[in-house]
Amino acid sequence: MEIGIREKGSVKIVDLKGEVDLYNSPSLRVEFNSLLKKKEKAILINLKQVSYIDSSGLATFVELLQKMSAYGGKLKLSGLGRSIRNVFEVSRLDGVFSILDSEAGALKSFEGA
Amino acid sequence: MKKNRQDELKFFRKRVKDLSSLIEVSRIVTSTLDLTKLLDIIMKIAKKVMRAEASSLMLIDQETNELVYEVALGKKGKELKKMFRLKMGQGIAGWVAKNKRPLLVKDVTKDPRFFNRPDKTTGFKTRSILCVPMKVKDKTIGILEAINPLDRDMFNNEDTDLFSAFASQAAIAIANARMHTQMLEKQRVEQELAVASQIQQNFLPRLCPKLDGLSVYAQSIPAREIGGDFYDFMKLDDNSLAIAIGDVSGKGVPAALYMVKVMTELRNYASDIYGPGETLSAVNNVLVKESMRGMFVTLLYAILNFRNKTITFSNAGHLPPILLDQPTKKIIPFNESGNIPLGITPGIKYEEAKLEIEGDKLLVCYTDGIIEARNNRAKQFGIQRLKDVVRQEDLSAKSAVHSVIREVINFSKGTLQHDDLTILAVRIKD
Secondary structure, eight states, X not given: OEEEEEEETTEEEEEEEEEEOTTTHXXXXXXXXXXXXXXXXXXXXXXXXXXXXXXXXXXXXXXXXXXXXXXXOEEEEEOOOHHXXXXXXXXXXXXXXXXXXXXXXXHHHHHXX | OHHHHHHHHHHHXXXXXXXXXXXXXXXXXXXXXXXXXXXXXXXXXHHHHTTEEEEEEEEEETTTTEEEEEEEESTTHHHHTTTOEEETTSHHHHHHHHHTSOEEESOGGGOTTOOOHHHHHHOOOOOOXXXXXXXXXXXXXXEEEEEEESSSSOOOHHHHHHHXXXXXXXXXXXXXXXXXXXXXXXXXXXXXXXXXXXXXXXHSOOSOOOBTTEEEEEEEEOSSSSOSEEEEEEEEETTEEEEEEEEESSOHHHXXXXXXXXXXXXXXXXXXXXXXXXXXXXXXXXXXXXXXXXXXXXXXXXXXXXXXXXXXEEEESOOOOEEEETTXXXXXXXXXXXXXXXXXXXXXXXXXXXXXXXXXXXXXXXXXXXXXXXXXXXXXXXXXXXXXXXXXXXXXXXXXXXHHHHHHHHHTTTSOOOSOEEEEEEEEOO
16 A cells, blocks of 8 residues: 655645555554644545555544544545445445545535535 | 794693683573573673673664663673663774674774763773674674773784684574574464454354244354454343344454454343344444544344344444345345444434344345455355355255355355354244
8 A cells, every 4th residue: 555645725635545454554544643643624535546445444544533523623535436435335434434526526625614 | 942832832722712612602502592591691601701801792773773782791781781872883882783893992092983981871991892793694683892801901813703703602592592582472472362362252152042933043254363253142031132243343352352342332231121223322332432543343233023023123334134035035125224333423323223024034144254255266255146045945044154154165265265254144933
């Protein structure tokens, strides 16, 4: 898995590439923790290039979501491919996260928030 | 001439003595695999063999690439231990570690490389140092220092040879002891994992409850030693049985501990007074309150009432079960609104739904490991195959569980089991 962090206005965009699983989610957690330390108000995770995610990866997202909610931050996900979207739908996690189709749409929804 | 012979004789006597002390050293340093003891022994012998006032041993910390005092003998040894760290190239020891060759400094006051902080702190007076690298297959693992020769003015080249030979023996012994420690540590972790796995498996009910007109059976096969899948049955009263199947996010010891927590809370809240929705709402609140690293659980919890012939269930993000009408082999859709997994958001009201179970029925609950099992062409077992297996013949709860497990294992033959396989079946007869 590759992790990249960009900035667009006040939104931090986390670009993920490859597989997010039990073995590499600890390194993702380290990245998330450094964003949490700075109390980032708006984070968008771009999953466009993610081919697989397991429940450990999902838990890493859930932890970020829970910790951001605690200080009033907003987390959104975008660019989910068919199989990734399916993982979220089957486990009903699509009801937990704010999921948007495109990055542009997600960025716009942050403005409205 | 006579003088020369005497010198020669003296030289050879010294050589023989050195060699026998090396043999002795080799015997002693290989006598223990306890690293702390070994380092101590190495230092004591170094001091004795080199006839030095003090000796010290520094090992390279792999993470920081610094030299760390492990043992320092002599009056001030204890004060030095772990007090100073040297960077590669810093001080005489750092120079030796960096250049990987011995260094003999006859008078430290005249050598700018000498690092005098330890002396200043301890009050020890270093005059002369012989420092040699400890190498294992060209890799430097640390250095040895003999400080201030006794009964003579300075260390000489023969001392350097002897000390170098000694250092290579010591290095091999240290490497062996480290390997041994790692092996013991690995064994300890493996044993702990095996115990954790045992405790976890013991938490799952082994005896299926016996009830009139109903048979229940379940099995869980973890992918790694410890998985995150579980099932449970609880007889609530003479007419009702509660069943549960769940999948904790992640694997290993954290998942096992979380699973035990979920099962404990579920057993605590399960009752014939509260419906499945209320029970899951209560369990969810406890889990969120003690939330750890985003862990969550998908869980299907159902109460089968065989007097009223109903199943009331609440589903927290788990895969919907298969309900089969045995006589017609028709699958009855498990219509549900569906809720999010437990442990994520507090204060959620978990919805429940009710189904009639009049007549002969087979209920099959499973985890994603079953339908997502892959064969060697990366094709998934899938829900359709699962339905086909449970539809065949007139399966009891036990034979349904065994058939599914057998088919999944057959299907994924030759591949590594990726996820836990868990299945629970209930056969309800008139």
